[in-house]
Amino acid sequence: MTVNVDDIFRQTDWLQSQGIQNVFAAVEQNGDQARVVGGAIRNTLLDHPVPDIDIATTAQPQDVIRRAQAAGLKPIATGIDHGTITVVSDGVPYEVTTLREDVETFGRQARVVFGRDWVKDAKRRDFTLNALYVDRHGVLHDPLGGLDDCLNRRIRFIGDPDQRIREDFLRILRFFRIYAAYGAGDIDEAGLGACLRQREGLRHLSAERIGHEMRRLLRAPLAARALRLMNDCGLWEIATGGLARINDFDALRSLEDQASEVLDPEVGLVVLAGFVHEDLERICDRFRLSNAERKRMKTAWEAMKCLRQADVFPSCSALLYDFGRQGAVDGLLVRWASLLAQSQADGTDFATRLKGLRTAEEPKFPLKGADLIACGHAPGPSLGDLLDQLEIAWRDSGFSLGKDELIGQLPSKL
Template structure:
């Protein structure tokens, strides 16, 4: 039987008391899912989820008696969030599916660990660790699959996708993160049911796609998805000829020491131009700020000799996007500076031009724009005296 060191979680402040309150010592509660998977792979773990045989009211009562704050974040689906020493832990009652339609599931609570495992998507996500002795419950060979770098559906893939269509995209995201190549049976099922993605909300598609693109090296998996027309039902604009742009962008990010960014990488996959980017941003329900950034990233704006001039016009983040997407080698030098760059304010205004003798009227804004252009070209001097000298030169004054 596989074991994992319980010190990985018992050393966290408040964790022993939380587990004791949930009856972990007698087997009522276990660490579950991603935390167990990533600890077995020696990866960093941020979130710890707990599965329990206790009902949601029993969980709430147990936490209250232990003096631990309980937040009823999803009682209908059996989830309570415990807040202990500033950390949040999701506690979910064991469940079994009663009815599914590809988008939603109606569940019933159970005390059967295997039944709870059967409703999870992949074998590597159906691992339960005893909180005090570290033994692993593994009903479907998830530990072996981890060792073989395999992401495999629990049960028959076509049926599992029919239960929840989002599992198509999750299959590829987890494959990109944990596998060397897609499981053939899972890949065939995803390709056969790709049209099911059209039934999902665009928000769910957006979130899963951006998580995939945010991974260190998503390009090989995205290439498989494009070869098998996985995205075609919902994002037909993304075609195979876009893959080299994603590869080049990921390489440019690494060379410049810039963290991966899912939205920037989405821009690499889209056609050039603000109009298609805007349409796709609206389809994916991006925020207004995200949609604008996507449109700017997809607009092939030349990067000037001083990239701060572009940052002044479109913002520091958008300028970094353009440097990286165009493969501009200067990104290595400018990325860090632009990331923390605050747009300066020109120290001369229209009132100053009038005070210098320019008559009030429409020409003030035109002249001020000329001054601003020269001020930008001069490297944004913050001296009022230097900027005033630029203004006088524009107006032909000494």
């Protein structure tokens, strides 16, 4: 089936670019065809950014390499065993993949053969809105009727949902992530039922794949709704090994207009799973998070704990000095989400405190060991103790004492 959608793609910058047209010209030789497929089509139709472009073709991988080289483009065999060649044109990488069809499926180890049948290629994909193709002229091809689903933001598996999931259990998480990113209305019942029936398959996935998918889900517009469904189905506990504070996450997302940090997965995971410090260790290990991600989550949790335990809200200067600007803001978000979920806070107070953390100057202790040595103090453990005492005095002053004033206190501190 061939459909024109108001000439959308004929007016799309990325399709009209010389770079992608050069790829089409190189690949489409000797009767071979090439079409953009999947995310770029979906995102264009739904007015989302297009971060990358995938191209499907009837040409064999070796032919793609040879033709790209002959056209002066740069082919890279990034996934040649699976039929994928990355072709760099005008500095932009395009993943060009030969049409495939499954012969036998063993989960992710399906045996595939390269083919020339666009319908069979479409049938092996995950969701109907991802099985859309556009040729170099901007004509949209919809072999499985996914256009209507896409325009109406319905997320449906292609064919039998249980079979699609058994081919790759990560599609359970992708179902919720795609719904959170592009869906509208109620989630597809057939897909939800299949995810529930196949949920034990999540236990066979690697931590890296689960972590990557979950971090993408946490950024999506409907993340709170998708996570609530996952939690109700027992999928969150299987994926993370723990419980979830869904109400707190709902509250966190209500602060999005004031703080874009609520979309950061590190903040979302602390809100969802950070009951105690050990929970953070578990989730970091389970998702194989980077050292930077771990550090940010732990700093946010410590800042939150400081706010939770304080009888009086600490000064902005104290929070900034102890946790840095990002840690202080993250901690405030985590703490305020908890208070909102318990109806113990209001937006006015939050806005005031957030503004303070964003605008206040971050205090810097004005003394170093070298300053004390210059005043006649010998290096050694006692020097460190003296610096600690002076730092306490500096904090007690509200971070107001300067270098000379602190040095002036040295005789009384000996």
